[in-house]
Amino acid sequence: GNSVTQMEGPVTLSEEAFLTINCTYTATGYPSLFWYVQYPGEGLQLLLKATKADDKGSNKGFEATYRKETTSFHLEKGSVQVSDSAVYFCALSDYSGGGADGLTFGKGTHLIIQP
Amino acid sequence: ETGVTQTPRHLVMGMTNKKSLKCEQHLGHNAMYWYKQSAKKPLELMFVYSLEERVENNSVPSRFSPECPNSSHLFLHLHTLQPEDSALYLCASSQDAANYNSPLHFGNGTRLTVT
Numbered sequence: 001g002n003s004v005t006q007m008e009g010p011v012t013l014s015e016e017a018f019l020t021i022n023c024t025y026t027a028t029g030y031p032s033l034f035w036y037v038q039y040p041g042e043g044l045q046l047l048l049k050a051t052k053a054d055d056k057g058s059n060k061g062f063e064a065t066y067r068k069e070t071t072s073f074h075l076e077k078g079s080v081q082v083s084d085s086a087v088y089f090c091a092l093s094d095y096s097g098g099g100a101d102g103l104t105f106g107k108g109t110h111l112i113i114q115p
Numbered sequence: 116e117t118g119v120t121q122t123p124r125h126l127v128m129g130m131t132n133k134k135s136l137k138c139e140q141h142l143g144h145n146a147m148y149w150y151k152q153s154a155k156k157p158l159e160l161m162f163v164y165s166l167e168e169r170v171e172n173n174s175v176p177s178r179f180s181p182e183c184p185n186s187s188h189l190f191l192h193l194h195t196l197q198p199e200d201s202a203l204y205l206c207a208s209s210q211d212a213a214n215y216n217s218p219l220h221f222g223n224g225t226r227l228t229v230t
Contacts, residue, residue: 004157032216043119043205043221044158051216089158093216103219105158 002027006090006106013080014114021075021109023064023090031094033057033066033073034103038087047075047088085113118142121206121222128196129230136191136225138206146212147189148219149181152203164189165212196229203227 006023013019025031032051036044048057053068062077073090087110091103119140128134140147149161163171164183178200180192189206203226207219 008155034218036221041223043121043207043223044219045221046218049216049218103158103160107155107157 002031002092002094002104004090004092004104004106006088007109008107010110010112012112012114015082016079017113019075019077019080019084019111021088021090021111023073023075023106025071025073025090025092027071027092027094029094031092033064034091034093035062035064035073035075036089036091036105038089038108040086044089080111080113082113082115085111087111119206119208119220119222121204121225123225124223125226125228127228127230128193130196130198132196133192133194135193136204136206136227138189138191138222140187140189140206140208140220142208142210142220144208144210144220145186146209146217147183147186148207148209149189149191150205150207150221152205152224158205162191163212170212193227196227198229201227201229 004025034049035047037047038044048059050057050066056065064073064075087108089108090106093103122137146165148163151159161175162181167183178195182190203224205224206222209217209219
C-alpha cells in the first residue's frame, strides 16, 4: 500500500534559519506529491505540489523536488519567519489502484520558529 | 463566501446524543471528503463522494453516517459515539475525485469532544 513518512518534530528554529523537513514515500504507482500546511485553528492548505520526477514545486519561499530515485520530497526554505510556525504535512495521491482514494498523509511535522 | 465552510467549529456531545456536522463548498467541485485528524496520527480518510455518490468508505464504524444531498453539501451524522472518537473532523473538496493531480481544499474543521 501507499505510505508517507516524515519527521514528526517539533522542529524548533530561530528566525532566518534554513529549514529542511524530510519526507519519503512508498507508492504502488506513480504518485503526485504534495505539501500541505496547517496554521493554528485552521484546516490544511495546499503549499506546493509536484506531479512527476524531477519537478520542483515552490510557493511562499518553500520548495520541494520530486526525487523518484530516492522516493523523497523534502521541503526546504532558505530563511524562515515566525509566521511560518505551523504543522506541515507531506502527502501523495496515487490513482494506480483505480479508486478515488483521496490523499495519503504523513503524520505532520510541527515547526516552531522563535524570534 | 468562498472556499469550504464547516459548522459547527466546536461540538461537545455525550455518548447517547445524535448530532450532525455540516460542510459546504463554494468552489464548484465535484468531489467531497471527510477526514479525521487525531493527535500523533496521520489524517484518516473516512468517506469520499464523487458527484453525490459515495465511492469510498474506509471501514468506518456505522456510528458515523455520511450524507451528500448535492455536490455542494456534505453532512456527517453522529450517534452513540465513543470518547476515542474525539478529534478534529475535516471536510475537503476537489475538482474531480478521479484526477489524482487535483489538490484538496479543506475547511477549518469541527473540533469534536465526546464525553
